[in-house]
Amino acid sequence: MKRVFLPEKKLKQFFSKISQEYELFACTRSEGAGRIVRLDDIPEEFEFAPVRTAESLRLFLLKLRQLVAKYPSDEYKDITPDFPRRAVIGVKGCDIRGIKIFDEVFLNDPDYVDPFYKSARESLFLVSIDCTDALDTCFCNLLGDKPYAEEGFDINLSPVDGGYVAVAGSERGSKILSSLSLSEAEQQAISQMETNRETILAKLEEINKEFKTEKSYRELLEASEGADGWETAADCVGCGACTNVCPTCFCFTLYDLKGKDANYRFSVWDSCQYSGFARMAGGTNPRRSLLERFKHRYNHKFLHYPIRYNGVYACVGCGRCIVNCLGKIDMRQTFKNLDEAAKTATSKE
């Protein structure tokens, strides 16, 4: 991969190049987590968020409410949905990895591709940027991930003195970079990039050392059916905040409405934490209790999804669910408790 140097003073040019083809969004510094803001004008300077943003990219890929069919209507039988071309600049590695979770379901399924997701996905240009800090809720390292993206981006930026080390991850990213006539990154810049990456990783190790588990999350769940260790569930109120802020949650419902001229079918975000989510006709419900739904969320992310999709977790450790939980539940604590329970169980044997 060719590493080039993007000097700070060329950032404006970088933004404006991208803005020729895409509507611009960027991740800016804000108190706590960063924020994604729309850039109507190209800024002279820009301060990127050092950590992930409050918003995930789900909104850019799966609309809260998407019209998926107007019927009967030939226009909707075969469809190439038209999505606005957008670029998000400054996305963190966790959110880039989150998109892969969606891709497996909506795009890479050999049987059924979701045309709406496909369009939204192809219209989205992604510039990732290495983390330069960590929140105390970040735990990508516990999942074996890194505080930077290694793939899945169009361009990745690594902040260093005076600018960024930039690499392209796609052809369209490469085009943008080559149009800026940048010189190759010097060894010094690359070492600085590597040092920063190590520093942040060390910080994450420090933040999460009390949450380290002996067994992997998947192993803990494989062994946990009906077992102890689920104490944190008692604080869950079933609000669904955890799933709504998550960059890897994708549940939805199809909903039909009668219009004046036609019938409409929408796909709307849903949450497995709601009691009606799995309720069947006649009232039977495979996950009637809050505890079952709570466990289901963990099981889906760390057991069922990896079984179905190449061993990958459907969680990227962004910590948004921790920050936003009404019950103040920390997923890391749940796993720590499960780990303790597993140890107690083994020592009893």
Add this chain to the structure above:
Amino acid sequence: MKNIYYPYEAELIKIKDETPNIKSFFFKLSQPLTFREGQFMQLSVPGIGEAPFTPSSKPGEVDELVITILKTGRVTDYLHEKVKPGEILGLRGPFGHGYPTHLFDGKTALVIGGGVGLAPLRACLYGLFGERYEKVNRISIKYGARSPYDLVFRDEYEEWVKKGKVDMSISIDRPHPEWEKGEFKFEGVSQTVGLVTVLLDNLDVDIENTYAVSCGPEIMLKFVTYKLLDLGFKPEQIYLSMNRRMSCGVGKCHRCNIGPYYLCKDGPDMCYADIMNYDPFGSI
């Protein structure tokens, strides 16, 4: 690109009353389709909603389809009460895998149904009565319903058992005067009273060479499964038409899972051995 959420037009040509709360809906399709027994369709009542149903008619390449539906909620109430022949409804599918009929070659097919559960199983039977019939050793049908009036497809049982390799026994949940009086007599069919599991009490099949398929309410599937295991069936020999709430039908909305399986893609008929460790009967 094909829109996986678009419901194709299907004309409702006939509605037949099966029981006081079950009707069969006959459709003429706007384009022919090929479905396997046990595969299901998403049926849309335009502007009202969509629900999954397994056709009860003969599988294969078809331009007509029968779906047999129990009245039980928003979409099915609408179908039973408001929809009239001549109306255009919507269909998506077929989805899922369907019944593992190839396993029945050289074996006994033990077909266990409860209530409207005989509807999907009828497609399975029609499939077995076709080309496979030569290869199957025996088809043993066990069917239970609440009362004699709740038995679906009553006009077909005698025809089935006349085929030779087919035997059938029926039970109704509670004693019923007309059942007692013999007003519901099906020639060649053994009839009794009790929950459907009573039909498995003195099972005369060669268990080792039998595969069971069952469709019915979840609570029935649970007791049937436990009974079969008690009798010595291995989990690998039991296939269940599982029910979960569905929406997309295409493995996207994550609503219909049992553990890592999506019923809409991997089922709805699941081998018990695959799902037994994932709490298949949940907190029903």
